[in-house]
Amino acid sequence: xxxxxxxxxxFAASEHAGYVLALADDPLVLAQRCGEWIAAAPEIxxxxxxxxxxxxxxxxxRLLLSHAAELExxxxxxxxxxxxxxxxxxxxxxxxELPNGNFAVTxxxxxxxxxxxxxxxxxxxxxxxxxxxxIAARAAKEVSYHRDHATQWVLRLGDGTxxxxxxxxxxxxxxxxxxxxxxxxxxxxxxxxxxxIAVRPSDLEPGxxxxxxxxxxxATLAAxxxxxxxxxxxxxxxxxxxxxxxxxxxxxxxxxxxxxxxxRAHPGVRW
Amino acid sequence: xxxxxxxxxxxxxxxxxxxxxxxxxxxxxxxLWEVFVRPRRGLSHGHVGSLHAPDPQLALRNARDVYTRRxxxxxxxxxxxxxxxxxxxxxKDSYFDPAADKVYRHPTFYxxxxxxxxL
Numbered sequence: 001x002x003x004x005x006x007x008x009x010x011f012a013a014s015e016h017a018g019y020v021l022a023l024a025d026d027p028l029v030l031a032q033r034c035g036e037w038i039a040a041a042p043e044i045x046x047x048x049x050x051x052x053x054x055x056x057x058x059x060x061x062r063l064l065l066s067h068a069a070e071l072e073x074x075x076x077x078x079x080x081x082x083x084x085x086x087x088x089x090x091x092x093x094x095x096x097e098l099p100n101g102n103f104a105v106t107x108x109x110x111x112x113x114x115x116x117x118x119x120x121x122x123x124x125x126x127x128x129x130x131x132x133x134x135i136a137a138r139a140a141k142e143v144s145y146h147r148d149h150a151t152q153w154v155l156r157l158g159d160g161t162x163x164x165x166x167x168x169x170x171x172x173x174x175x176x177x178x179x180x181x182x183x184x185x186x187x188x189x190x191x192x193x194x195x196x197i198a199v200r201p202s203d204l205e206p207g208x209x210x211x212x213x214x215x216x217x218x219a220t221l222a223a224x225x226x227x228x229x230x231x232x233x234x235x236x237x238x239x240x241x242x243x244x245x246x247x248x249x250x251x252x253x254x255x256x257x258x259x260x261x262x263x264r265a266h267p268g269v270r271w
Numbered sequence: 272x273x274x275x276x277x278x279x280x281x282x283x284x285x286x287x288x289x290x291x292x293x294x295x296x297x298x299x300x301x302x303l304w305e306v307f308v309r310p311r312r313g314l315s316h317g318h319v320g321s322l323h324a325p326d327p328q329l330a331l332r333n334a335r336d337v338y339t340r341r342x343x344x345x346x347x348x349x350x351x352x353x354x355x356x357x358x359x360x361x362x363k364d365s366y367f368d369p370a371a372d373k374v375y376r377h378p379t380f381y382x383x384x385x386x387x388x389x390l
Contacts, residue, residue, distance in 0.1 A: 043301065045322050045333035052336050152329060 011191035017072035018091065019188060019198050020132060021081065022244055023120075024064030025092035027057035028082060030113060032255050033100050042103055049149060053110070056142040063135045070131075083263035087253045088246045091187075095178040097243070097252040104157055104164075104171035110150035112175055115211050116182045118143045119204040128196035151215050158219025169221050176224040182208075187244035303352040304330040306337075308344035314389065316348050324349075 034054025041047035065078035076084075095113055100106045121143055124136035157168040183205040192198035216223050241247050263269070301323040307316035319338045324330035330349040339347065358366055370376065 043323055045324060045337055048340070049333065049336040052340055149332060152332065156325065156329075 010195055011189050013071055013073065015189045015192060016129070016197060017068045019192055020064055020068040020071060020129075022091035022187070024061050024068055024081070025090050025243075026061075026096050026113070026117070028061035028065070029090070029092045029252070029255060030096040031055070031057035031061060032259055033096070033098075033106075033109075036100055037106070046103075050106075053146050053149065056139075056146065060135065060139045060142070063139075064132075067131050067135065079263065083260045087248050087256055090248065090252060090256070091244050091246065092248075092252075093178070093181050093243045094249055095175065095182065097249060097255060098175065098178065099251055101171065101174065102167065103153075104167045105174055107150050107153040107157070108168070108171040108175045110146060111154050111215065112179050112182075112212065114143050114147035114150055115208045116204060118147050119208050120199055120201075123199040123204070126196075127198070132197070154215055154221075155219045158216070158221040165220065168219065172216065172221055173224045177226060179212075180226075181242050181244070184242065184244065186240065187242075301325050304334070304349045305352050305355060306330075306334040307348040307350070308334075308338055309346040310343060311345055316346065319343075321352060 031054045034050050034057065037050040038047060038054075041050055061082070062078055065081045069076050069078055069081055095109060098105075098109060100109075118140060121136040121140040125133055125140065127133040127136065154168060154172075157164040159165070160168075183201045185200055185202050188198055188201065193200045213223055243252075302325075303321055304324055304327075305321050306319050308319045309316045322330065322333050322337055324333045327349060331347060334347045334349055338344070
């Protein structure tokens with residue numbers, strides 16, 4: 001099924017599992033953030049929309065976690081991975097764990113992340129890991145809608161009233177510093193890319209930045225400027241920090257405490 | 272439930288805040304839209320309900336999220352509720368009652384060919 005297994009010397013199964021786990025943790029964590037809007041969104045229609053987005057992400061996370069669990073062969077399942085890992089064992093990017101902020105921040109984050117995720121899943125459709133390719137093909141359709149939803153809102157708030165424009169600009173600037181981490185390569189073993197399993201994150205960067213730039217322009221928003229070493233391809237900087245290395249903001253621990261509380265209070269419970 | 276930190280975003284004094292999770296409600300000034308969905312194997316769009324949205328594009332997306340999340344439809348129409356002219360309940364008698372006792376208006380005396388599936 002997985003061609004790369006024919007050359008076991010190239011990389012360890014744990015590295016393959018680690019890659020899929022990182023891809024799983026992003027949507028798992030962001031799904032929780034979407035869920036925080038339920039019963040609190042600006043309109044009931046948006047309430048349902050954000051719940052749908054969250055459920056899509058949770059579905060992707062479940063498939064990816066199950067696949068990671070199979071690959072690592074440690075006898076764990078998706079629930080063990082979701083509920084019984086501590087923050088330092090999570091591999092999600094920091095962008096996904098940031099607090100929701102206001103609605104503009106939530107949409108700015110969704111725009112950045114869904115643009116990245118769509119580019120990623122589009123490439124992963126042709127992964128030599130056929131299970132991963134199947135998950136990606138299914139998820140790409142969902143993520144395409146997420147990107148559209150976020151784009152529609154960024155356009156309306158950016159090119160809306162003066163007040164909405166100021167806040168949308170502030171929101172884009174709040175999340176922009178976390179964009180570069182999505183394109184970091186340092187955590188990913190080269191062998192996984194060479195085996196055709198993984199996508200090199202930096203390969204996604206030009207397309208994603210082009211899309212974001214087009215949306216910001218149409219929304220009459222200014223592209224945030226950051227110090228050169230952060231906005232230029234981040235793979236050049238020594239990067240052993242960040243979520244892919246298990247170094248998280250304090251926000252993740254609080255998020256996981258809520259996510260994991262029931263499963264940890266009642267181990268093995270079924271509902 | 273309390274709202275999380277706003278992640279470095281500024282809020283201008285005196286302006287209504289953008290909503291945050293757990294933030295207070297604000298009244299909707301979005302117009303109302305009527306939603307029509309063509310079911311998977313249905314022939315025509317049927318009215319399924321209404322929703323609020325600021326413009327037609329978002330009305331369509333909201334309709335997708337609210338009314339087709341379990342795969343109910345293959346096509347959606349949204350129409351501003353204000354564009355619909357409805358009959359008045361007070362005119363119910365003059366509108367509808369005269370039809371009640373005119374049996375000859377119903378084509379019940381024809382036999383329908385078995386091949387005509389969609390009559």
